[in-house]
Amino acid sequence: MDRITAAQVFVSIAERGSMIAAAEAQGMSRAMVTRYLAEMEEWAGARLLHRSTRRLSLTDAGDVTLARCRAMLELAGAMPVAADDVASPQGLLRIACSQSLAQTTLAPAITAFLRQYPRVTVDVQVDSRAVNLVEQRIDLALRITNALEPNLIARSLAVCESVACAAPAYLAAYGTPAHPHELAGHNCLTYTYFGKSLWQFTDADGEAVSVPVGGNLSANEDTVLLRAAVAGAGVVMQPVYSVARLIADGDLVPLLPTYVPQSMGIHGIYTSRQHMAPALRAMLDFLLDWFATDPTWLSVSNVRPK
Structure with a gap:
């Protein structure tokens, strides 16, 4: 058995979730894919896939074998330099x-x-x-x-890196928070996916500060929250790359100068x-x-x- 090819076929099946898709990706017939899978299971000494009419899923042995096949293929690929690498x-x-x-x-x-x-x-x-x-x-x-x-x-x-900020009009109406815990009393614009958001900061001494925030507006796209913040809707936590120009133009004001928001x-x-x-x-x-x-x-x- 060509174990390298069998490993390639098995990884393809696992990544694509079907024998037909793996056959197309590998440029071989469905029967050949089935044969290589059977030989891989014989080599592994265990059943590698749960088969149903809807989809395929890995068994516990399949999970382990998939990781080992990927490692083996990476090592094999690092030997001679393939033509497409150059x-x-x-x-x-x-x-x-x-x-x-x-x-x-x-x-x-x-x-x-x-x-x-x-x-x-x-x-x-x-x-x-x-x-x-x-x-x-x-x-x-x-x-x-x-x-x-x-x-x-x-x-x-x-x-x-991120920064908490708000429009000048919002801060004039509701005040400027001096500590992260004060954000709990502000209208904070949050992401829909996170529910009750927890904004995390580090103070000047390296201590972590976390505060649960919420407000009357959430969205699943940060550009919506950003535009709402510019219009004065509330405080927003945004990536620095998103707000740099707005801060430079005075449309938004960065908050909490001695507290660094968690980076990602x-x-x-x-x-x-x-x-x-x-x-x-x-x-x-x-x-x-x-x-x-x-x-x-x-x-x-x-x-x-x-």
Whole structure:
């Protein structure tokens, strides 16, 4: 048995959730996929999949085998340099991203990327929810979070800093909070997904401060909350990259100068490390460098309450 091919087939089945999709992805017949799966189960000495009329799911042994197959394929792929590893990046790259990150950050980064790699075409899918990469055929999802699921394949790209802020008109009417705990008495604009939000800060001594906040407006997209804050609806916690220009223009006022809101990681999530398309590899490398060196992105880190 070709165990490398069997491992590739099994990983493909697990990632795509069906034998037919795996057969299409591997360029082989359904019968051949079934044969390789049977040989993989014989090699593993256990049943690897629960089969039903609707979908396939991994058994406990399948979970363990999937992790080992991925590791084996990554090691095998690191041996001889594959032809596509040295090929010029080209083709379609589908990227999923939140609206605010897409508009303020990803758009200029992709523009610079496409100048460097003119044979690549990028399709950006804007979605505030976490996407299913396989089902939606997404090559790369950019996610801002500190709680990645352990089974995801991800690359850390940057740190996203946040700032609490409000419009001058709101502060004139309701006062300026001097301590995070005072936010509990303000109309705070929150994300729908989080219910009763808990905003977390660190004070000048490094001590953590957490305060539950809420208000009369929530939304599942941060640009809605941002525009409402500019109109004077309340206090909002936003990524610094989203509010930097509004703060510079005086439309929003940063709050709590001695308290630093919790930062979050910006991650690039993709389906497989082995045989990664040159365009995807190039985009990940480019974004890592872009976040670290681009003066426009770095300048937003200087936005601090005064």
